[in-house]
Structure formats: C-alpha cells, structure tokens
Amino acid sequence: DAGITQSPRYKITETGRQVTLMCHQTWSHSYMFWYRQDLGHGLRLIYYSAAADITDKGEVPDGYVVSRSKTENFPLTLESATRSQTSVYFCASSVTGLAGGTGELFFGEGSRLTVL
Amino acid sequence: DAKTTQPTSMDCAEGRAANLPCNHSTISGNEYVYWYRQIHSQGPQYIIHGLKNNETNEMASLIITEDRKSSTLILPHATLRDTAVYYCIVRVSGGYNKLIFGAGTRLAVHP
Numbered sequence: 001d002a003g004i005t006q007s008p009r010y011k012i013t014e015t016g017r018q019v020t021l022m023c024h025q026t027w028s029h030s031y032m033f034w035y036r037q038d039l040g041h042g043l044r045l046i047y048y049s050a051a052a053d054i055t056d057k058g059e060v061p062d063g064y065v066v067s068r069s070k071t072e073n074f075p076l077t078l079e080s081a082t083r084s085q086t087s088v089y090f091c092a093s094s095v096t097g098l099a100g101g102t103g104e105l106f107f108g109e110g111s112r113l114t115v116l
Numbered sequence: 117d118a119k120t121t122q123p124t125s126m127d128c129a130e131g132r133a134a135n136l137p138c139n140h141s142t143i144s145g146n147e148y149v150y151w152y153r154q155i156h157s158q159g160p161q162y163i164i165h166g167l168k169n170n171e172t173n174e175m176a177s178l179i180i181t182e183d184r185k186s187s188t189l190i191l192p193h194a195t196l197r198d199t200a201v202y203y204c205i206v207r208v209s210g211g212y213n214k215l216i217f218g219a220g221t222r223l224a225v226h227p
Binding site: 110 | 218
C-alpha cells in the first residue's frame, strides 16, 4: 500500500542495546524526517534528510545515527540505547523543501520504544 | 528561528466555531505559518498554511494579521473528532523544509 510506514510499532529493549527503527515511504518524496515525542517536550526533530545520502542534524541528534542509501528508506539507529531515549518516534516525509512547495509533512503512525 | 506562542488549552462546544490563536511576533518576511494537529497518539496531520493572505481549505481557515505577528486557525463547525492538539509552526527558512513543533494547544470539543 502507498504511504509511509514505520516498523516496529512497539519495541522494548534494554540499556546498551542497539535498536533500529525503520521508515519506508512509497511516494518518492525527497525529504524525510525523524521526530521524537515525549510528555512535556512535544515533537522534537532528531535528524532529517533532503535526499539519498544527504542527512543533517535536528534539535536532538545525540545518541542517534541515520542513513539514507535509498530515497524510500530512512532508518534511525540508537547505537547504545539509554532510558532517556524511551519515547514515541515519528517518521515523516515531504515532497519538497523549496519555498514554492506546500511544505506538508506526511507522518507515519509512530514507533513506541521503551528502554529498560 | 521564529518562535510561536499558543494557549495551552481551549474548549469549544460541538457545532460552534473554534478559533485557535497563535503569536509569532518575530516571524520573517519569507517564513510561512503552518498548522498541524495530532489526534491522540497518531502522527500529526497537516491542516493549512499561509504566508500573508488568509487561506481556506476543506478543513479550516487561516487568518493572518496584516503585520503577520499573529494568526488564527478557525474550525468553522467543530466536531468531537476535532479534539486534538493543534500546533502552530513557523517554517524555518533556508533550503530545508524542517518544521519545529512547539507545545501546541489542546482543543477539547464537548457535546
């Protein structure tokens, strides 16, 4: 089905483990984003990507790694998970980042991660 | 980056118009105002955006003041399904389309 999908939807892991959250979109959107959402902090941008092989840091990048070898995939890796990374993670995509575009972000359903 | 200020929460009766205000006094001339909403644990959903002129679509209307320092999102006939957190965002200018979300306004629509 077309759209943006995240996996896994729910994940429980232990401190120090490596975790990868997957994001896949079928629209061939150029831009992709990772946000985390915590009570009291709202949505915070972790990393974003303008195209394959182009990524950049957002507001809270520490402890996360991203890659974008293909336009449709934008995995987020926690190399050594910590309890403070317990959160809901949202992936999003957008057609364009240029001033003339609508700038609409399309969000996935989220991945709920618990780090014990 | 321009900041936005929104009330923490608002109430609205079903069938009435919901008017959600947003202050963005430091907005730059080429920065857009965006509105998104998030319904209970779902991913945020785009509602509308504008630069200078008022905008309307099938979901809402956006009224931007002449000096662009504030705006109002109007849901003309609120329903229970409009209960959500509404985010007013000023788009960061400069190439990348990243949006920085604030705390938003929690709108409760009641019967």
